[in-house]
Amino acid sequence: MAGFGALQSLEPLKPEDARRLAKKFRLEFNYNSNHIEGNTLTYGQTQLLLIYGKSSGDVPLSDLQEMKAHDVALAQIQEMAREHDRPLTEQFIKELNKTILVESFWKEAITPDGQTTHRKIEIGVYKAQPNSVRLKNGELHEYTSPGDTPAKMHELMDWYHEQQGKLHPVQLAAEFHYRFVCIHPFDDGNGRVARLVMNYILYRHNYPPVIIKSNDKEQYLTALQRADTGDVTAIIEYVERQMIWSLDISVKAAQGESIxxxxxxxxxxxxxxxxxxxxxxxxxxxxxxxxxxxxxxxxxxx
Incomplete structure (x- = not known):
């Protein structure tokens, strides 16, 4: 990507520019990835919590804990990406799920026949019960069955390690994200883990993170649904468009401009x-x- 070459030519960034860029991405990623999933913290409240360690307004304690936990997971993928001798593993992905969910809890769920129920969400382990999502057209979309999930995750990891060095890093990250979402291996937190691992892959290849904006959620979901019909390029092109934004912000920071x-x-x-x-x-x-x-x-x- 053209913007990547421009960024490389400006590296290394001055320490103050690197710090403000890292802060920008930290706030954007934590806020948007959680807001997409229903977290009620505003951008300003996220900034207040993560940068200044304070909270304001009538905010559920669970949302505060969720945001802080996601920030810890972000630090984990950044550290892991710097350790090039450590390959991505299923165990690390399970640890990310455990980090963002913190502890087991009960959650409303939908049975295979469309009935509402409650079930216990176990963290850091693959799902024991089927999971699904209600589409716009009213249909119930079932993800990979619990029985098939371990094998599908093994296949995904084999695919990832095989494709490293063959696919462009942005395409590799986008496809991994989509394949992971198709499996939905955990009881909860799948979208957030998918976006975390996607950005781990990008960090590992010295790219900035991709930020899926919460106000662009419909376009994001549309790209995933188009991929479900066989058009995987839809999600790849979507992620590429978000990367253009990230590279533009990075170049501006490297040039000492306002971001x-x-x-x-x-x-x-x-x-x-x-x-x-x-x-x-x-x-x-x-x-x-x-x-x-x-x-x-x-x-x-x-």
Missing amino acids: DELEDVDKEIAILKREKLTAATLYKTPKVAFQLINHIQNDIWG
Whole structure:
């Protein structure tokens, strides 16, 4: 990819540029990957939690724990990617699932005949019960059966190790993501683990992470569904488009340019509106919000 060559020509980044780029990707990946799955933390609350170790607003404790656990998993894939002598294994993937879910819990589920039930979610082990998803058209899409899951995961790992060095890293990461989602090997956390391993593969090949934006969820799911019909290029091209964004942000950081986006400001404005800027709540707002206020003041009175 053209952007990758441009980034390589600018490496190594200055320490301060590397730090702000890492922070940007850390917040974007943690926020979006969890928000896609229903986590209620806003971008600003995610920043407040992960960067400043604080929380604000009426946020479920489980969502805070989930976000912090996902951040730990992100650090795990980054560390693993740096250790080139350690191959990707099923055990590591199971550890990622255990990390993000923290502990076993009960969750609402759907039986094969479409009935609602509750079942215990076991972490770090392959599923013992069937799992499925209700599609837009009302059909129930069944993933790989529990009995076939271990063999399918073995096949996936064999495929991955065979294709390393043959497929372009972005294609390898995208296809692995899709094949993993097709299996859905765990009781819960499959989407997050799929995106974590996808980015592990990219990190290992010195690419920046791909961020699947929560506001682009429909396009993401559409690409996966098109792949289900045999058009695997749909998900590959989707991931490639997201990589263009990541490379663009990386090049800007390497050149010392701003990597704040308009939507970042929109996120902070939403926080300010929700908090209503009262004296009692100002201290809860992320530092970026104070910078935003200063910019507004400068525009009006400067």
